[in-house]
Amino acid sequence: MKKMIVVSTLFAATALVATPVLANADLAKKSNCLACHAVDKKIVGPGYQEIAKKYKAADEKKLVENVMKGTLPGKGVWGTVPMPPKGGNAALTEANATILVKWILAGAK
Secondary structure, three states, X not given: OHHHHHHHHHHHHHHHXXXXXXXXXXXXXXXXXXXXXXXXXXXXXXXXXXXXXXXXXXHHHHHHXXXXXXXXXXXXXXXXXXXXXXXXXXXXXXXXXXXXXXXXHOOOO
C-alpha cells in the first residue's frame, strides 16, 4: 500500500512539473503572442530566447508591466515598433502575463 502511495505521489508531482511548460507554450499561442514573437527568432518583436538572454528573473515585474501596458512608439527596447497593451489581446490577464514572462525568462523551452 505504501509503495502505491509513493508511486502515485511521484506520478502526480511529475505531471505538475511537466505541465506548465506545455501550458505556457499553449498560453502564448492562445494569447496571440506568436503573431509577433517566436521562441527562437525575431518576427515583429524579438524571439523569446533573445529576451531571456537580455533579462533576468529580477526584471520579471518590469516585463509584465511592458506586456500589460505596451511600449511607446519609437521608444522600444528592441526597435521602433511598439508592442500594444496586453500584446494586442484585451483578454490577457496580469496573472497570465506573469506566467508567460516566467516562461520566457526560463528560456521558453
